[in-house]
Amino acid sequence: MENGIFKRIKKDWVIYAMLFPAILYFSIFHIVPIIGMKLAFQDYRVIGDNVWVGLKHFNVLFSSPAFLDVIKNTVIISSMKMFFFFPVPVIMALMINELRNGPYRKYIQSVIYLPHFLSWVVIAGVWISLLSPVDGGINVIRGFFQLPSVDFMTSKDNIRWVLVFQEMWRSAGWDSIIYLAAIMKISPALYEAARIDGASTFQQMKFITLPQLMGTVVVVFILNLGFFMNAGFDQVFNMINDSVISVIDILDTYVYRIGIINGQYAYATAASLFKGVIGITLILSTHFIAKRFTGKGVW
Template sequence: MTEHPLGVQAVRGSGRRSKAGRLLSRFKRDRALYLLALPGIVFFLIFKYVPMWGIIIAFQDYSPFQGIAGSEWVGLRHFAALFSNPDFSLLFRNTLAISLLNLLLFFPFPILIAICLNELRSAAFMRVIQTVIYLPHFLSWVIIAGLTLVLFAKGNGLVNELLVRMGLSKADFLTNPDGFWLMVTLQAIWKEAGWGTIVFLAAMAGIDPKLYEAARIDGAGRLRQIRHITLPAIRTVIIVLLILRLGDIMEVGFEQIFLMYNGAVSEVAEVFDTYVYRVGIERGEFSYSTAVGVFKSVVGLALVLLANKLAKRMGGEGVF
């Protein structure tokens, strides 16, 4: 016995209507949450998704006078020029090295600070410490670079003056290529590590205090409580933030690197972000610089997908 096609269509139509009804009822129920998320959604639509239309010029010989519609299509010519450019290996090395240093040194730092703050018993003292370590986040990179210059300048920098008074010779902090990667990493740690503790402290706030009480009754010390209670409780948050950080591995922060850049450290300071500025803004090669940006985005997307898959395969929860 065969079903009548109209009957099948009616069932499918009713299924669609019921699904739409469920979505509508869910929207009515959570309308306050959707309204709260609306500014963020509008921001991403306007400043993240709409500009993606400009990716097209990476495959064109773009001319501002002819526009996107009138510019000549050149296919993958700009990508071929990027990969054959002698500077590509240098840019890739510098960007990857700074990103890996940030990943190895900067990423664990907010976790360590959050654990230390979570162990404080005085709420007032904890708030004072939080205020102090949050403050650098609100300083611009221009101020951070200025402070670095005042402290570490070879001529009359405060640190070098102290070294001379201690009978030591002056050190070349700002124009030493060997220490540039570490310096920008330490700058990022000082500026953003305190602010990065917010997410981890929020995750720790959800841990049941009874778990710590039971652990103390069983004779577990502070370190064992951290190892067996605190870290497992924030494991999911750590994995999610690590996956998102891998997506930005080609982003090292234009403003910071640009402000710390000088001729003596150009071989280790030139990264994709500064290269895009010099090629795209100073020389007006818009299509080529867009191709560089697309390459960075593709690498970041591939790393996010790979890290998310590995996290799920290892029994964790991925981003999606």
């Protein structure tokens, strides 16, 4: 068995060499840090050995009103993104698949993929300018229709929606690639048979494309649930300000603030460990539920 593995590696060594940087990245930044999770059960000491304190930091964590507010914000923002954003890449892939003009299709795909390659710093700058209450494009349009100017960046009622639509603008096109690839694997014979039977384009989409796509949709949904408690650190960090911090301060920005800025490393590790446990629980529970009712899951 081991000889067979080494033979395959030797045969396809170029492919494994290309995979090595990704393996190295995940090993350094995702696997090795797991060892440091024991700090959540210790008091950190700059000099000398750390002192084992058991669940002390978790007790402080769950009794903190600030932490409970952060969890609430994280759940609300992630739920909004999951509910309003998740279907958009699927719809976008279905629409792109119906484009028959080759050059026009490539142009549309290039335009919707481009925002994914921009950093959140650039995206935040673009959106802050776009939403400016003085000369931002959105408020200029509102003014044209005699509507009052709105300062979206300091509005607690609007800032969460700004995060949702900003995420949608940046990632919907790129995420649609997964579904487009799944659509391309569907047998053309199914569409030919449907056309012979007189099925319209919408009927082909409803009775062929969508059912064939459901396996991919279920897997992506389960994997996305694993990142449910993330809510987008880079995005929130670049969009947050004192006026709206109470409604968009999420778990990751909270951990950054108490861990990196305030130096409470053990307390921040406890918060991160809590987030990881929730993520694993969501993935496993959703996988088994989906497996039972649809027969499809992550494995």
